[in-house]
Amino acid sequence: MTRRVALVGGGAARFGVRAATWAELVQEAGAALFRGVPNLRAADVDSLFVGAAEPERFAFQSHVAPLAAELIGVRPSKILQRTELACASGQSAIRSAYAAIAAGLCDVAVCLGVEKMNLPSMAEANTSMACVMDRPWDGPHGATAPPFFAMVAQRHMLEFGTTEEMLAAVSEKNHRFANANPIAQFYEKSFSREKLLKLPWIAPPLRLGDCSSMTDGAAAVLLVAEERARDYTDTPAWVLGTGQYSGFHNLAHAGPLTEWTGLTRAAREALRSARLEIGDVDFAELHDCFTISEIVEYEALGLCPRGEGGRFALDGQGDRGGSIVINPRGGLLGCGHPLGATGIAQALEVYEQFASRVDPRRQVPDPEVALVHNLSGSANVHSVMIYGRTAPGAS
Amino acid sequence: MSGPSRRRPPARSSARTEAPAPRVEAGPTAAERPRPRPSAEPSRPFLLDFFPLESAAATRLARFFERLRAGRLSTTRCPVEGELHWPPRVACPVCHREALDWVDLPETGTVYAFSPVLAGAPLGMESDLPFIVGLVDLDGVPLRLFGRIVGVEWPALAIGARVRVEPFAVDADRVFYRFRFVSNPPGPITPSSEQA
Numbered sequence: 001m002t003r004r005v006a007l008v009g010g011g012a013a014r015f016g017v018r019a020a021t022w023a024e025l026v027q028e029a030g031a032a033l034f035r036g037v038p039n040l041r042a043a044d045v046d047s048l049f050v051g052a053a054e055p056e057r058f059a060f061q062s063h064v065a066p067l068a069a070e071l072i073g074v075r076p077s078k079i080l081q082r083t084e085l086a087c088a089s090g091q092s093a094i095r096s097a098y099a100a101i102a103a104g105l106c107d108v109a110v111c112l113g114v115e116k117m118n119l120p121s122m123a124e125a126n127t128s129m130a131c132v133m134d135r136p137w138d139g140p141h142g143a144t145a146p147p148f149f150a151m152v153a154q155r156h157m158l159e160f161g162t163t164e165e166m167l168a169a170v171s172e173k174n175h176r177f178a179n180a181n182p183i184a185q186f187y188e189k190s191f192s193r194e195k196l197l198k199l200p201w202i203a204p205p206l207r208l209g210d211c212s213s214m215t216d217g218a219a220a221v222l223l224v225a226e227e228r229a230r231d232y233t234d235t236p237a238w239v240l241g242t243g244q245y246s247g248f249h250n251l252a253h254a255g256p257l258t259e260w261t262g263l264t265r266a267a268r269e270a271l272r273s274a275r276l277e278i279g280d281v282d283f284a285e286l287h288d289c290f291t292i293s294e295i296v297e298y299e300a301l302g303l304c305p306r307g308e309g310g311r312f313a314l315d316g317q318g319d320r321g322g323s324i325v326i327n328p329r330g331g332l333l334g335c336g337h338p339l340g341a342t343g344i345a346q347a348l349e350v351y352e353q354f355a356s357r358v359d360p361r362r363q364v365p366d367p368e369v370a371l372v373h374n375l376s377g378s379a380n381v382h383s384v385m386i387y388g389r390t391a392p393g394a395s
Numbered sequence: 396m397s398g399p400s401r402r403r404p405p406a407r408s409s410a411r412t413e414a415p416a417p418r419v420e421a422g423p424t425a426a427e428r429p430r431p432r433p434s435a436e437p438s439r440p441f442l443l444d445f446f447p448l449e450s451a452a453a454t455r456l457a458r459f460f461e462r463l464r465a466g467r468l469s470t471t472r473c474p475v476e477g478e479l480h481w482p483p484r485v486a487c488p489v490c491h492r493e494a495l496d497w498v499d500l501p502e503t504g505t506v507y508a509f510s511p512v513l514a515g516a517p518l519g520m521e522s523d524l525p526f527i528v529g530l531v532d533l534d535g536v537p538l539r540l541f542g543r544i545v546g547v548e549w550p551a552l553a554i555g556a557r558v559r560v561e562p563f564a565v566d567a568d569r570v571f572y573r574f575r576f577v578s579n580p581p582g583p584i585t586p587s588s589e590q591a
Binding site for chain 2: 139140151201
């Protein structure tokens with residue numbers, strides 16, 4: 001019998017182009033965690049999971065888990081490890097901590113995600129991003145994320161008549177939510193659809209506003225065994241289920257670009273383990289690394305029929321007042337996408353939404369169930385978690 | 396063997412101005428060919444260079460690059476499972492047999508999807524901007540390969556365009572492959588024509 005696991009709070013460093021090093025971002029997230037969970041003492045922490053995608057390339061640093069432990073002032077006695085799954089490295093840390101706590105291997109685990117992506121040379125940063133692909137086979141052609149997702153958008157436009165306006169609708173919504181999120185890279189910066197449609201091309205049909213940014217950031221959350229939850233909060237977010245699917249890696253095996261069956265499978269498993277259906281989800285943090293990603297994700301999750309994700313966005317069905325709120329945090333588009341930190345910041349958003357502690361302009365009314373999704377690489381891996389405000393098995 | 400340096404001079408359009416690709420002739424084997432002058436220093440550190448090391452001292456797939464140098468794009472196939480691999484492998488992912496066959500791949504194919512890259516190039520590729528990458532369905536085999544598409548400007552390229560495989564010299568020692576534009580499908584250019 002596994003134990004129930006609760007997320008009981010956390011904190012985040014400001015996301016953006018930061019005048020701060022990798023190690024400084026870690027310290028900021030640690031400080032924010034201890035401020036966000038006032039009852040937490042360093043000695044309580046028995047485990048640390050560090051989500052970090054490419055510290056070797058971005059910060060010239062390996063063996064980062066013990067470094068992070070020292071930087072935030074904890075001495076893990078049960079489990080100390082780094083998790084790497086590119087853009088899903090943060091959620092990987094949480095899934096690992098969840099598994100370990102549920103299995104009884106540890107009780108109080110910090111999950112800290114971090115990435116320092118802005119380097120003096122943008123080309124060097126782009127080089128690091130390209131290493132996420134099959135480097136010796138896809139990399140030499142210039143395979144980075146924008147051209148892959150541009151191909152997805154191109155096919156979606158061809159097959160279903162999706163338009164640039166539909167892409168811009170996703171970006172406008174997520175930037176508007178980020179406008180009300182003080183840690184977001186684009187906090188207090190507004191983008192109308194008209195403005196977004198005039199931004200320069202990066203990889204047509206994707207413009208600058210269709211792409212999440214190279215972002216420095218860090219975030220941390222605390223996961224604990226059920227019997228410790230009330231030590232730290234009155235409003236725990238319970239892990240209800242999780243699922244994951246890895247379909248391919250080399251781009252030759254991507255299959256139909258507009259149909260992300262890996263996400264459908266991962267979400268089905270996550271919802272099955274939570275004993276819920278997609279219609280039970282009140283809001284979702286989806287991996288909008290590009291506008292087209294969120295559109296294909298609507299479809300893969302069954303929020304709308306295949307091919308109608310663009311219309312779903314244009315009609316505001318993923319907005320407040322729509323059928324489900326998507327990315328009230330501001331998404332990767334609005335918050336920026338520090339690879340290892342993103343999944344942690346999404347989970348922190350779930351905790352704060354459940355506690356009704358976020359800016360009213362992005363607060364989801366009385367949410368009970370949330371879904372968090374990360375894709376990684378070329379949407380070849382999908383990772384999903386389901387959280388609930390009510391403990392699993394409780395009535 | 397000599398070829399153009401990867402560091403081409405900056406050009407408004409690499410597709411229009413680049414020199415014809417070196418025609419890599421079938422000929423002497425690696426052992427017979429005069430050894431290229433070993434580069435004392437690589438052009439950039441290994442961990443900042445996307446192109447793989449190709450010699451038999453570095454990889455068990457050196458034969459792939461040997462055949463490519465002779466103008467043939469090839470891959471491995473499992474004699475038991477019959478499935479073509481991509482990329483070429485040293486062990487079958489289904490039956491895990493290590494003795495695999497080498498087969499040549501078709502030289503032509505059709506563009507399934509493509510993306511112009513106008514910004515955000517990795518190190519060593521900045522001077523290539525703008526460039527085009529795409530996924531190409533090779534004729535007659537169930538393989539869809541990713542690669543550069545050269546010989547066309549992006550607003551003029553359409554899904555369904557015909558391309559052919561083109562080996563090219565990376566530097567004095569190494570070769571790689573790309574696709575050269577042949578023709579667009581009949582009819583209006585979609586969906587990128589409206590963006591021209």
